[in-house]
Amino acid sequence: MLWSNNVNWLIDQWDELERMRRVMSGLDRRSEAEFPPVNTWISSDDSVVTTEIPGVVPEDLDITVTGRTVTLRGSRRVDDAEAGQRFHRRERWSGDFTKAIELPFKIEADKVKAQFKKGVLYLTLPKAEDEKPKKIEIKSS
Amino acid sequence: MEAVKEIQKKEADSKEGIERTRAKKLYAPPVDIIEDEKGLTLIADMPGVNEGSVEITLEKNILTIYGAVEPEVHDSYRLVSAEYGLGDYQRTFTLSDEIDRDKILATVKNGVLRLVLPKSESAKTRKIPVKAE
Known part of the structure; x- marks a missing residue:
């Protein structure tokens, strides 16, 4: 539907703006x-x-x-991991x-x-x- | 490998309907789990915990690690910035049957828990030969 496409486009634009804002304000710098x-x-x-x-x-x-x-x-x-070892989880x-x-x-x-x-x-x-x-x-x- | 460091501690998931009676926070410690032919090694980051404040329980095949952290009190000081929270640690894992329960070894050093879970002898040698028809 055209309407929903427009909404999604708007949301995408918003996300992009939000991302830029975060990057510029330094919030995204992990x-x-x-x-x-x-x-x-x-x-x-x-x-x-x-x-x-x-x-x-x-x-x-x-x-x-x-x-x-x-x-x-x-x-x-x-x-x-050494030879013969496998990581099941690696979170540290x-x-x-x-x-x-x-x-x-x-x-x-x-x-x-x-x-x-x-x-x-x-x-x-x-x-x-x-x-x-x-x-x-x-x-x- | 340069992994991204988690800045914030992860709070432990609480099961639906179960509430903590204490106001303290509960965190899920980050873990590494390594398997080799001898068994599993579980390493957990639990800063503020030592050998006296960690508890490991194994009930059926549910392994629970728990660490109590003493609250920090600095009298006559005021907290001007807090980037991390303090609380206890808890995390639960399901073990397979092949672990030798009597030989589980736990050590804590510099706030890091290391659990060695050896495979049982029968599991190590259990190899099923496949015959060609």
């Missing part, structure tokens, strides 16, 4: 930059950043801090990742602590001394 997902907690003195990277060995993880940004780089290799991720997390304050790079427990990375990132609020004494004259 890139490495977004992996792994992180949770960020903030207190008055520091920040705790957690991320789930099971199976990553600490030697394959690289954490760098510059200014307000902490960058996580790492990789995980999953076993390839593999490969490299890079993720930059920007905090609302400058980080005291020397005091950053990293802990890796049960496949979860915990980063404690203290606020730089010069960014902490200073109390100004008022002198009475």
Whole structure:
């Protein structure tokens, strides 16, 4: 039917527009930059950043801090099928990742602590001394 | 091979009519299942789980893996951005009869569960000769 063809055409056009919109706004970029997902907690003195990277060995993880940004780089290799082996399911991720997390304050790079427990990375990132609020004494004259 | 990484955790399917009594979320862990002549190896990503919080049950031929995750509490902190959720893990598989149930081995390391399911001796040697007429 002509009418239904038109509707389908409209839907197709809409999907295409929607796809373009997503691409342009960056929503469709399921890139490495977004992996792994992180949770960020903030207190008055520091920040705790957690991320789930099971199976990553600490030697394959690289954490760098510059200014307000902490960058996580790492990789995980999953076993390839050897001779005589067959994969029935293959859902686990593999490969490299890079993720930059920007905090609302400058980080005291020397005091950053990293802990890796049960496949979860915990980063404690203290606020730089010069960014902490200073109390100004008022002198009475 | 550069596979696309799943950014979001997958929530476990709940059977129709069955509801969880706890408010905690339940996720289905991603798994790799590899078969060779010795048996099956099942590897599951379960971050936040260790050997004490994982439970493996085998009832008839239904294998269930379950992992409890402790909620994270950071007193005096406020959560400013959450890209992933926390919850327990559960997933169920149907096993064939050829698995030697008594020899199933489970280990957890860095949030990864590895289950070794050996084939039973009889299954390994079960070969049916086909005779030509």
